[in-house]
Amino acid sequence: MEDQIKQILKDKILSALESPLPELTRRAVELPRISNKAIAVIGMRRAGKTSFLHQCRRDLMEQGRNPRNLVYFNFEDERLGGLQAADLHKVVDVHARLFPPSREEKVVFFFDEIQLVPGWEQFCRRLLDSGTHEIFVSGSSAKLLSREIATSMRGRAWEILIQPFGFGEFLRHHGHVIPEDAGRLVARERAFLDHQFSAYLEVGGFPEAQSMGLADRRKLLQGYVDVVLLRDVIERHGVGNPTILRWMVRRLLGNPAGHFSITKFAADLKSQGIPAGRELLYQFLEHLEDTFLVASLPLATDSEKRRQVNPRKVYPADTGLIPVFDRSGKSNAGHALEVVVFHELQRRECSIGYWKNAAGHEVDFAVTTGSGERQLIQVCVSLDDPETRERELRALQEARKEFRDARPFILTLESRLPYPEMPTGVAVLPAWEWIL
Numbered sequence: 441m442e443d444q445i446k447q448i449l450k451d452k453i454l455s456a457l458e459s460p461l462p463e464l465t466r467r468a469v470e471l472p473r474i475s476n477k478a479i480a481v482i483g484m485r486r487a488g489k490t491s492f493l494h495q496c497r498r499d500l501m502e503q504g505r506n507p508r509n510l511v512y513f514n515f516e517d518e519r520l521g522g523l524q525a526a527d528l529h530k531v532v533d534v535h536a537r538l539f540p541p542s543r544e545e546k547v548v549f550f551f552d553e554i555q556l557v558p559g560w561e562q563f564c565r566r567l568l569d570s571g572t573h574e575i576f577v578s579g580s581s582a583k584l585l586s587r588e589i590a591t592s593m594r595g596r597a598w599e600i601l602i603q604p605f606g607f608g609e610f611l612r613h614h615g616h617v618i619p620e621d622a623g624r625l626v627a628r629e630r631a632f633l634d635h636q637f638s639a640y641l642e643v644g645g646f647p648e649a650q651s652m653g654l655a656d657r658r659k660l661l662q663g664y665v666d667v668v669l670l671r672d673v674i675e676r677h678g679v680g681n682p683t684i685l686r687w688m689v690r691r692l693l694g695n696p697a698g699h700f701s702i703t704k705f706a707a708d709l710k711s712q713g714i715p716a717g718r719e720l721l722y723q724f725l726e727h728l729e730d731t732f733l734v735a736s737l738p739l740a741t742d743s744e745k746r747r748q749v750n751p752r753k754v755y756p757a758d759t760g761l762i763p764v765f766d767r768s769g770k771s772n773a774g775h776a777l778e779v780v781v782f783h784e785l786q787r788r789e790c791s792i793g794y795w796k797n798a799a800g801h802e803v804d805f806a807v808t809t810g811s812g813e814r815q816l817i818q819v820c821v822s823l824d825d826p827e828t829r830e831r832e833l834r835a836l837q838e839a840r841k842e843f844r845d846a847r848p849f850i851l852t853l854e855s856r857l858p859y860p861e862m863p864t865g866v867a868v869l870p871a872w873e874w875i876l
Contacts (some may be wrong), residue, residue: 445527448519449534456512461498464491465613465647468606470785471496472598473828476571478564480590481578484732484757485672486636488647489578490514492602493550496576500548508539509547512736513821516553516579527561532567546574553579561592568596588730589792601734603783604645604758608873613650622876630855630870637872638853641776644760653814658764665689665761667734672731673724684709684716687790692734692754693765697804699776700725700736701751733757740793740806753794777853777871778804778819785817786876795842802837814846821853823860823868836866848873 467488471479479496481489497510513531515523528676531549541547547565554560554577563618577589577597590597608618615756616636619625625633634849643649649657650685669689687709691698702721710718728734736752755763766772782805785792789810795803805817816839818832834846848866852859855870 441550445520445523446530448517448536449531450538452513452517453511453531453535454536456514457508461494461501462491464488464494465605465609467492467495467602468608469602471598471600474598474758476568476573476596478568478593479598479599479600480593481576481600481602482589482732484604484664485668486646486648487604487732488604489602490552491647492600493552493576493578497548497550505548506545509541509545510550511535511547512550514552514553516555523557525563526555526562528557528560532573533846533850541572546572548574548576550576551578555579555589555592561594564593565596572842601786603787604640604760605650606645606784606787607637607640607780607872610640610643610650613647618876622873633872634854634870634874638869640775641759641773641780641853644758644761646758646760646867649760654763657760661758661760662762663775665693665764668731668733673727677723677727679724681716683713684720688716688721688724688763689728689733692728693756693761694767695754696756696759696762696766696772696775697753697782698756698775699751704751712825735782735786738793741796755779763775772821773853774821775819777851781805781819781851781871794837795835797838799838799839804836806839806846814843816843816848818842818848818850819871820850823850823852829860833863833866835865 469492481492484491493512499514500510501507532547535547549683549818551560551564556579562575564575568576579589590599605613610620614636619629619633643657644661647662649660652660669682669685673679673685679685688705691705702718702725706716706718706721725734725736729736734754734756738747738752739750743746746856756779758777762772762776762779782792785805785807792807794808795806795816802821803816805815805816807817809815816836818827818836820832823829823832832850835852840846840848850862850866850868851871852868852873853871855873859868
């Protein structure tokens with residue numbers, strides 16, 4: 441049995457090294473310049489975590505690293521069932537016998553789905569402590585959610601969040617050139633990007649869904665959600681009443697960028713004869729956020745009490761999920777646009793909240809960037825309608841009284857010029873230009 445396991449490990453290592461790297465769309469994610477940390481690649485299922493591992497391997501090869509020292513190993517293999525943490529050293533030992541290590545170059549292991557092996561964290565920490573290896577880990581399963589890969593390493597991991605394609609990645613995937621200066625394009629080029637951005641809002645950014653028709657895409661994305669619910673929430677947490685969980689998912693994904701109150705949702709369930717405690721509903725929402733299926737946004741305030749009593753705004757992982765769950769037949773371009781802006785702010789690692797005053801005036805995003813700059817961002821499809829324009833500007837002007845040093849922006853769907861005249865200091869941009 442021992443020899444058989446070692447032969448399987450040998451075959452997998454050699455197969456990964458001999459297989460050509462897949463041709464993949466490059467992700468706009470940079471690795472940190474930091475040593476002695478495992479890189480934990482996290483994100484929703486099917487967003488492209490494994491593809492990113494291969495991108496990192498390719499980058500290291502192009503830097504002159506020996507391909508034999510860049511070892512991709514996927515633990516999702518039925519032949520490795522029952523493998524324990526005490527056995528993990530065999531992967532390192534088998535590789536060392538195949539390719540004796542040198543002092544000049546570290547061996548880099550790309551461990552995919554390693555969480556399937558109980559106790560893997562101690563093994564990875566020990567390997568890091570040896571100073572002879574670098575480690576990438578990635579994966580999510582019913583046994584261990586992807587976000588917990590990093591926390592299980594107890595400070596020895598650096599998180600890299602992989603989301604569905606951003607707009608620039610969408611353009612690159614479809615063979616289009618990303619402009620170096622989006623603000624200096626001619627009318628024909630801007631019209632082309634308007635069209636591509638509308639397509640991006642509709643199709644979304646999941647790599648596998650890019651070339652599918654509407655019916656197949658909906659079936660695929662519905663399958664993604666079903667797998668997340670079954671494996672990452674229901675099985676993992678032993679959910680005894682999945683019906684309530686599925687109702688919550690339909691409510692959240694069917695109302696993208698909408699306000700969501702646990703208290704109100706519990707009351708709605710009760711009115712239909714379905715009792716559900718608020719504590720259980722809070723747990724369900726936390727589980728869904730842990731899977732990256734949804735993300736929630738609190739009120740922008742220094743008051744913890746105000747954050748707690750005000751509803752949160754909830755955003756799906758990708759705009760492609762919106763038509764799967766919203767069957768109203770109405771245009772959801774405005775909500776999709778807000779979802780895209782939210783995820784772009786996440787990519788930029790901004791601190792985000794939404795702003796709202798007692799009169800009900802609301803600004804979509806109150807932002808603090810990594811450099812400390814404060815911004816107020818409104819998102820709307822068009823400024824052509826005077827009532828819409830007045831509503832968006834009124835909320836911005838009210839918020840500026842509280843955030844006096846914040847730069848105000850309005851991001852729109854299209855780049856039709858000229859825009860209506862704005863108050864001094866308010867910048868108007870098509871959202872795709874702001875993203876690019």
